[in-house]
Amino acid sequence: MSKVEPGRTKEEEHLEFEGMDISGHWNRMFEQRVIWEHDTSMLDKVTSLAGAESLGFCYQCGKCTPACPVDLVGDYSPRKIFRKTQTGIDLFTSPDLWLCTTCMNCLRVCPKEVNMISIMPAVREVAVAEGNVPPELQKAFENTFNHGNPLGEPARKRADWVADAGVPVTILPKEKRPVDVLFYVECYWSYHPRGKDAARALARTMVALGVDWGILGHEEKCSCDSQRLAGEKGLFEMIAEQNIATLGKYEFKRMVTSDPHAYNAFRNEYPKLGAEYPVQHYTQFLAPLMGSLPWKRKLDYKVTFHDPCYLGRHNGEYDAPREMIQQIPGLEFIEMFRCKENGYCCGGGGGGMWLDSFTANHTSERLSERRVKEAIETGAEMLVVCCPYEVSRFEDAVKSTGNEGKLLVRDVIELVDEALQ
């Protein structure tokens, strides 16, 4: 279209031609209109934060949208977040800020490496500093600060689960000695009833294997990885310093933990604070030892398995839990469609564990509800997990989707224990 030259136009106030009104003011509608500028201040507010620059790399290809677990139950993806902030939505006060679970499926497929795992915590930190925190999450932060765990349980009771384990467990503050393995129990295995079931199963398995191990008992505090991703880096650092000091009091050759989030923290974040420990997730520790367990019975279950985001996508471990399942006698294993790298998040990561009341108002159903339906579709009667967040999330989802009795949820260690009885 040729550019209109103002000096060579003539504008008549009123002009009629063959019955048509072609008065001067109509001409303006056919002038070339170019938007030279639009207000990118909301987008800049995000990309100017250290760690959140990559949101600006997005070129709207949309590969992330089908990968994002939240889009299936809402309207969400990094591409959409970019577009919304570009058009003026303030991410710092938007509910969108709290829907991301940092599952990383987007980063896995993004050609421009828009990194939500880095962007979300950076923006959340600013929002938290300004007092914009959903109340349930605020409570989790306060509980962690006051009691060393997000559940708000007394620190003194952290090792109470040991009493009913049926086997002796070395609690290092009480029985200080060097051990081979320091087992980091973490909060949900210490306090949640279903977590305690798994912790006891693990204790019995360790004894059956003759492992030289101990736990920190009431001196153990949350690894705070999820709190870090939910916007409380200060809390993470403070508790990490305390944990590092506590760990420094004891002698151990390596760490093994129940929790992929703790695994992620010790493997990837604590070294940044100067503390490096050889660390494994308990499935990595146990998988090679499965052959030496004295199995007593076959478990006649058809099972499927859910990959925890922080063991799988974030830290590359998909095989160890599967090896364990293969070696437990009797289990028939069926893979879910969305598995391994493409696994579908349970909704607990990135603070999601403490945002259910919030996300319920912004999604059509919970991610965990979506996932249990997928598990049932495989024809399996049992969903096997290996992250402490998951048993309670999936058991709740089984009930809330009206599938009670159709799907059992077990931690893989509970199956190991069952087959040893």
Added chain:
Amino acid sequence: MHIAVVLKQVPDLVEELEIDSGGKDIDRSSVKMKLNEFDDHALEQAVLLKEASGAKVTVVAVAAAGIDQALYAAKARGADAALKVDAGGDLLDSRRAASAIAEAIKQLQPDLVLTGVQAADDLFGQTAPYLAAALGWPHVSVVSGVEVAGAKVKVHQEYAGGRMASLELDLPAVLGVQAAPKPPRYVPVSKLRQAMASGALETVSVAPADELSGVAVTALAKPETGRGAEMLAGSAAEVAEKIAALLGERRLVRA
């Protein structure tokens, strides 16, 4: 306008409380202290007033183990200054603590004093009325709404049955806060750490008040579990059945 907020720490009730060997106090070695919930609301109310009208907020507390963190947290929340009152003892009862605080308040000369309406351990009376009596200022407790207008303050007082009254006081005055208009805001740990690095807390020494003679705690005990509820156990379906049965027995539902 200068607002003073009086804070204290109380045992965190999430813990099991045990009686110590002497039988007259709780076992403090195993107890975790936290900021009195109502003082937290008083602080939030003060910060809201500061945000609305630019007041200066000073938090005041009797020096006791662990109080420093509460004072720094208050600064991180928005208090401009913090003052520790050293009255020579660690565990002053509420009445003696109030008298010590009153001395510090007289030095500070604020226009308004806010504190929580009550605390879990103020057996010998609540702080707000004692402060008011010591200072000779008017006071209202069980307050859930504070508006400052010049040299006066307007408050809502709550009574049983949901009734409320609106009262006006001439400043200076003391208020016992039940609830701030908004729940106490979150202070990120990074801000708390910043506050803690900002320097030592100011302390003022006051002469401790004499213990009131003639009154003594003779024993502390956990309430007898004696009568207590008959506990129903089982799965949800089983317990539901049991409850439905006992309701039917009493003709509260159709049997």
Added chain:
Amino acid sequence: MGDVLVYVETSGGRVAPISFELLGAARTLAAGLGGEVEALLAGGGDLASQLGAADTVIQVEHPALSPYVPEAHVAVLAEAIRTRNPQVVLVGNTSVGIDLAAGAAAATGRPLVSYCLGLEADGGAVVARSQLYGGKITATTRTEVPAVFAVVAGSFPEAAGRSGGKGGRATMEPPTALSSLRTRFLSASEPGGEGVDITKAERLVSVGRGIGGPENLELAEELAKALGAEIGASRPVCDSGWLPKTRQVGKSGMTVKPKLYFAVGISGAPEHLEGMRDSELIVAINSDANAPIFKVAHYGTTCDLFDLLPALTERLKAKAG
């Protein structure tokens, strides 16, 4: 002379129930101390006729005494203590009492013991049982008279405080402080809202913090419907705005005495128990086996309320249908 002075609290033009409790307690204490019962009625007008349990009703009239303004009543109570010199002063541990007790005790240099559940004369002293730490600890104190005691509502029977006194009258000059008050009454409001009166409900399903959030109220509402019950709530639930204050049960809410009280996710802080402990049948659901609610409940369970509520609702619907 072991006189016992009771501060008579009034509300809405009537004598508050706590005052009758205190008068009943005063009669027993006065007998133990060898004295009489005096009732202080400030600005109460003709309510004196209801105070038959007192041996003397001391009336003080002044325009500043009604409507209630704390500063005025503290001044009157302190003046009454100075002029009548009672050995024991009883005040209710209520919103009004919290305004008065400590102020009057400080003004007259007398000890004060709060949160009292029980009082007994013991020679020249009073032994009091008080609740502390959210009801988790009972403290026993021994205080030499003269002293002031703030008594929690529901600790003594009202019936004992309706009659038995000599019925004498006296007047007291209002203290001069009443003409230079720095507190003024502006307005009062009765609870508005949907006009629900939970005190008239025969059955109540009451929810506490344990319900988790307003989105879960549905569960309780379904159960209430199946039971033909009204919904009640503890203070934190109303403070958070999940339910209106008209549904609040407890010290700063309503006192209820229904045939059936279901306490769901309520821990049982003393302020709540005050409002419902006289219910005929109390069933409590709380995940903490040590929750104080189980001390007043007749039946209890630690079953998860999110499982139990729907299960019970189903069960009741099945029975009805």
